[in-house]
Amino acid sequence: MRSRGPDDGLAFPSHSPAKAQDRRTVLIAGVISALIFLAVMPFAKVQLAEVRAFIPSYQAALAIGDLLTAAMLYAHFNALRSRALLLLANGYLFTALMAVIHALTFPGLFAPEGLLGAGPQTTAWLYMFWHGGFPIMVIGYGLTKDRDGAPVTSEAMRSTIVASILAVLVAVVVLTLVATVGSSGLPPIMTGQNYTPVMNDVVTAVWALSLGAFLVLWLRMPYSVLDLWLMLVMVSWIFDIALAAVLNAGRFDVGFYAGRIYGLAAGTFVLIVLLFRKTRSPT
Numbered sequence: 001m002r003s004r005g006p007d008d009g010l011a012f013p014s015h016s017p018a019k020a021q022d023r024r025t026v027l028i029a030g031v032i033s034a035l036i037f038l039a040v041m042p043f044a045k046v047q048l049a050e051v052r053a054f055i056p057s058y059q060a061a062l063a064i065g066d067l068l069t070a071a072m073l074y075a076h077f078n079a080l081r082s083r084a085l086l087l088l089a090n091g092y093l094f095t096a097l098m099a100v101i102h103a104l105t106f107p108g109l110f111a112p113e114g115l116l117g118a119g120p121q122t123t124a125w126l127y128m129f130w131h132g133g134f135p136i137m138v139i140g141y142g143l144t145k146d147r148d149g150a151p152v153t154s155e156a157m158r159s160t161i162v163a164s165i166l167a168v169l170v171a172v173v174v175l176t177l178v179a180t181v182g183s184s185g186l187p188p189i190m191t192g193q194n195y196t197p198v199m200n201d202v203v204t205a206v207w208a209l210s211l212g213a214f215l216v217l218w219l220r221m222p223y224s225v226l227d228l229w230l231m232l233v234m235v236s237w238i239f240d241i242a243l244a245a246v247l248n249a250g251r252f253d254v255g256f257y258a259g260r261i262y263g264l265a266a267g268t269f270v271l272i273v274l275l276f277r278k279t280r281s282p283t
């Protein structure tokens with residue numbers, strides 16, 4: 001097995017030092033994102049029509065994009081032996097699977113109460129688990145991004161990836177069971193299509209995780225190209241939660257739709273930079 005030289009990782013966004021152009025691009029995208037957020041924020045509670053087709057379309061696109069991102073990150077982990085990339089790949093796999101489960105349990109989409117034994121609180125709690133789990137993985141990435149593992153055999157790498165995927169699957173199954181079978185033990189955060197006062201406490205904790213993930217990335221210099229785009233992902237994630245669960249009143253209002261558009265944008269940033277850098281990498 002060939003040992004990696006000092007420059008072998010430079011073709012990968014996780015190991016490419018961020019340049020001034022990269023910083024400008026991400027900054028411009030962040031400013032545009034913030035301006036759109038400020039423009040939409042006053043109208044977050046305006047009720048709109050229930051477009052049921054929006055949910056499966058949005059979440060199918062999100063799940064596919066996150067699965068592709070996870071696959072590319074697992075491949076990068078296999079090449080670079082970076083535990084940080086493994087954690088990030090697990091995070092994207094987690095979001096892809098949770099998006100699917102969330103859609104399956106959404107009331108009125110595939111069944112009046114949702115599939116998988118969903119109750120009136122299931123979908124809302126799955127959203128919280130989903131949007132709380134990903135930033136935890138990003139925090140893990142930020143704290144370990146400078147620690148690459150020692151060279152190991154290809155068989156050991158495959159075993160590590162398989163074990164990680166299985167761990168994510170177990171976590172998704174457990175959280176799904178908590179939100180379905182165990183939903184009676186969770187505090188109610190939905191009443192009909194609207195939020196209960198308990199929602200404020202729950203979503204504040206989830207929101208704080210996203211902010212914490214951004215701060216961890218921001219404080220861990222020097223930045224790679226991937227670090228910059230992940231910061232933009234977390235900014236969009238914060239706007240997503242703010243519009244879809246903090247500033248709005250419930251389902252199918254302006255905040256509900258706009259927040260999910262932010263979520264879809266956040267799900268594409270890393271995929272785009274991985275694909276773009278791959279096409280520019282030397283062969």
